Structure formats: structure tokens, C-alpha cells
Amino acid sequence: xxxHENTGKSAMxxxxxxxxxxxxxxxxxxQQKILExxxxxxxxxxxxxxxxKNLTRMKETGWPVECxxxxxxxxxxxxxxxxDWYWKHHLSHDDFNRLSEMLYFSHNSPTQIKKILxxxxxxxFQGENEEKVFIKNIPNNNYSSxxxxxxxxxxxxxxTGKKRIDFSYMIYDIxxxxxxxxxxxxxxxxxxxxxYLIVASDGRYYLLGNEDGKESVNFFxxxxxxxxxxxxxxxxxxxxVNAFKNGVKLNELVGVYPEIYVGNEDVCVCEIVxxxxxxxxxxxxxSVHVTEVTPNKIKIEIKxxxxxxxxxxxxxxxxxxxxxxADLVKKIRDDVKNLSRMYGxx
Numbered sequence: 001x002x003x004h005e006n007t008g009k010s011a012m013x014x015x016x017x018x019x020x021x022x023x024x025x026x027x028x029x030x031q032q033k034i035l036e037x038x039x040x041x042x043x044x045x046x047x048x049x050x051x052x053k054n055l056t057r058m059k060e061t062g063w064p065v066e067c068x069x070x071x072x073x074x075x076x077x078x079x080x081x082x083x084d085w086y087w088k089h090h091l092s093h094d095d096f097n098r099l100s101e102m103l104y105f106s107h108n109s110p111t112q113i114k115k116i117l118x119x120x121x122x123x124x125f126q127g128e129n130e131e132k133v134f135i136k137n138i139p140n141n142n143y144s145s146x147x148x149x150x151x152x153x154x155x156x157x158x159x160t161g162k163k164r165i166d167f168s169y170m171i172y173d174i175x176x177x178x179x180x181x182x183x184x185x186x187x188x189x190x191x192x193x194x195x196y197l198i199v200a201s202d203g204r205y206y207l208l209g210n211e212d213g214k215e216s217v218n219f220f221x222x223x224x225x226x227x228x229x230x231x232x233x234x235x236x237x238x239x240x241v242n243a244f245k246n247g248v249k250l251n252e253l254v255g256v257y258p259e260i261y262v263g264n265e266d267v268c269v270c271e272i273v274x275x276x277x278x279x280x281x282x283x284x285x286x287s288v289h290v291t292e293v294t295p296n297k298i299k300i301e302i303k304x305x306x307x308x309x310x311x312x313x314x315x316x317x318x319x320x321x322x323x324x325x326a327d328l329v330k331k332i333r334d335d336v337k338n339l340s341r342m343y344g345x346x
Contacts, residue, residue: 012054014042019065019087026093028068028084031055055085064088096120106203148205152198154228155207159195164212164231166192170224172278174290174298178224193220194235197250208254215242217253221282261305268302268309269323276319283312299323 018037023029029037031051038044038051059065068084091099099120103113158165169191170178180188192212199206205222238244243253269291272280277298281288284302292299302309306328313320313332322329339345 011038011044011046011050012058014038014044015051015054016058016063016087018042019085020089023086024089024093025066025086028086030083031085034085052082055082091120108203148222151222151225151228152205154230155195155198155222158230158235159197161230162235164192164194164233164235165209165228166190166231167225167228169220170226172281174277174293176281176286176288176290180226191220192231192233193218196235196238197254198222199254208250210236210238210241210243212236217241217243217250224278259311261308261311263305263307265303266306266325266328268304268306268325268328269299270302270309270313271297271299271321271323273319274298276316279316280312280320284308 015034015038018034019029022037031048034055035046035048035051038046055065055067059067064087066086066088067082070081070083071078072081073079100117103116106113108116155165167190168188169181171181173179183189193207193209194212195207195209196217197208199208199219207220207222207225208217209220210216211218238250244250273296277290277300280300280302284304287303289301290298291301306325309322310328310332313322314335317336322332
């Protein structure tokens with residue numbers, strides 16, 4: 001395309017594109033710089049007056065174009081001079097950084113993160129390459145990929161309407177598949193809960209609420225909640241629950257303490273109580289395999305970081321006993337002895 005004089009709509013569109021991709025509040029452009037980009041990159045030759053008229057027209061007709069205005073004296077009169085033109089993006093530089101951090105702090109795959117960031121950058125100033133090439137998030141293959149939009153909407157409606165909800169709660173069976181939790185007589189157990197808050201953490205949604213007949217606040221993994229129905233009964237008022245006595249607020253009852261494990265993977269053999277199987281599978285996912293079942297114990301193999309299994313066993317010593325590898329058993333035994341001495345047990 002040969003260089004040509006173009007003072008119509010085409011020039012305005014080129015200027016808009018230059019501002020969209022080459023400017024923001026932190027990186028404004030002068031009219032002279034816009035003129036140079038039009039000539040060198042767009043092969044469009046116009047004069048500076050045309051650039052100024054187009055910029056003014058864009059601003060006056062409501063385009064998201066901003067500039068800095070100063071007063072100068074010409075022929076003894078003060079007249080406004082416009083400088084530092086930029087496109088006012090929907091996403092500011094700080095917004096983009098916060099979104100980037102949210103993605104890097106997530107457990108999505110690096111490929112997904114890069115793809116989403118590329119899309120977001122289309123709405124951003126592209127004059128600098130600020131890609132965080134030395135940052136790598138840690139994917140979590142066990143996070144929920146279920147579409148919970150319907151469940152989230154039902155529970156949200158119940159919270160808004162201050163109504164109880166009834167639902168079935170799934171637990172993991174020894175075959176690694178989910179089944180409905182049962183009553184003592186063997187029928188499906190129906191949970192009746194006053195819902196207070198939905199929280200999101202590590203790729204999962206959790207419901208915080210008060211189970212009917214109890215005085216505590218419990219959390220329920222929403223991907224395991226099925227057949228959710230809004231009850232005709234009103235939800236219990238929070239301040240009447242013992243957990244909220246003395247002015248305790250709901251957000252004061254929730255905390256997240258993330259950990260990172262470093263080391264080598266190994267196959268760890270453990271004995272757990274049956275009711276703890278669901279928790280183990282939620283943490284370690286498909287790397288858990290049941291090898292033996294008795295009425296009171298389940299033997300499992302977990303292929304995972306040894307340090308992660310160590311953390312599981314130490315935090316849940318009433319439910320988990322590590323059988324192998326031998327060096328892990330020795331470390332736990334030695335640490336338990338040290339703990340006992342530290343707290344005056346030996």
C-alpha cells in the first residue's frame with residue numbers, strides 16, 4: 001500500500017488503534033509520536049494538524065481518549081494546549097497485575113494461564129513485555145472441574161432468602177467412586193443446613209453453615225453436595241449459634257494456611273480409619289489406591305511427596321498410621337518422641 005494523504009475516517013481508526021495498543025495512563029503519546037507511528041508503521045501520511053483534529057473529535061464524541069491540558073500564551077492570549085494522549089482502558093495497569101497474580105496463585109495448568117493472560121492482554125497496553133517468565137505456578141490435578149453453576153445459584157438464593165437447604169452429601173467409597181452418605185439404618189442421609197457463606201479456595205467451593213441440631217459451623221465441599229433443595233423452613237439466625245457467641249463474625253471462623261512440599265515422590269503405605277478416606281482422596285486424588293479393607297481400617301497406597309504424607313500423618317495422627325517407607329516411619333516415630341518430651345510426656 002503506497003503512502004497517501006488520508007484525512008478521513010481511516011486516519012481516525014489508525015489513531016485509535018495506535019492509542020489502544022500503544023498507550024495507557026502510564027505511557028501517553030505525544031501528537032508528534034502518533035504522527036511518526038502513522039507514517040512508519042501504518043504507512044499513512046498526514047500532517048500534525050490532522051492528528052490533532054482527529055484526537056479532539058474522538059474525545060468530544062465520547063471515545064475513551066484522555067489527555068493532559070496546559071495553558072500557553074499566543075498573541076497575548078492564553079489558549080489550551082493538549083499533551084500526552086492515551087487510551088483509557090477498562091483494565092488499568094494495576095488491574096492487570098492483580099488479575100495476573102490471581103492466575104499465578106491459582107492451580108490451573110501453565111498452558112491455561114498463558115492462554116488467559118494472552119486474551120487479557122488484548123485489552124491492555126502492549127508497549128512493554130512484562131511477562132513473568134520466571135514465575136511458575138504449581139498445578140493441582142485434584143481440584144474440581146465440575147460445573148457447579150446450578151448448585152451455586154440454588155445455595156446463593158437460599159442465603160439471600162434466609163432459608164435452609166436440604167441435600168445429599170457424597171463420600172468416597174473404597175473403589176474411589178462417590179456414593180451418598182448413609183444413615184445408621186442404611187438409607188441416604190439428608191442434610192438440613194442453614195447456609196451462611198460460600199467460599200472459594202484451591203479450586204474448590206465450600207459452603208459454611210450450621211447443620212440442623214448442632215451448635216457448630218461446618219464446611220461442606222460443594223462438588224459433593226447433590227439434590228440440593230431450598231427448604232420451606234427459615235435458616236437459623238447466626239447469632240443464635242454457639243459458634244457465634246461473644247460477637248464472633250463468620251469470616252473470623254475461616255482461615256487458609258497453604259503449604260508447599262519439596263522432595264521426592266514415593267509410594268507410601270498407610271492405614272486409615274474408614275471415615276477419613278474421603279479427606280485423603282480430596283487431598284491426593286487419583287494417586288490414592290485402596291489395597292485392603294477391614295471393618296475398622298483401610299490400607300491405602302499413596303504416590304506422593306513423602307513430605308506431604310508426613311504432614312498428613314502428623315496433623316491427623318488419630319486417623320492415619322504410616323506403614324512404609326521405613327525412613328518415613330522412623331522420622332515420624334522420632335518426631336513423636338521429641339514432641340512427647342517437649343510437652344512433658346516422657
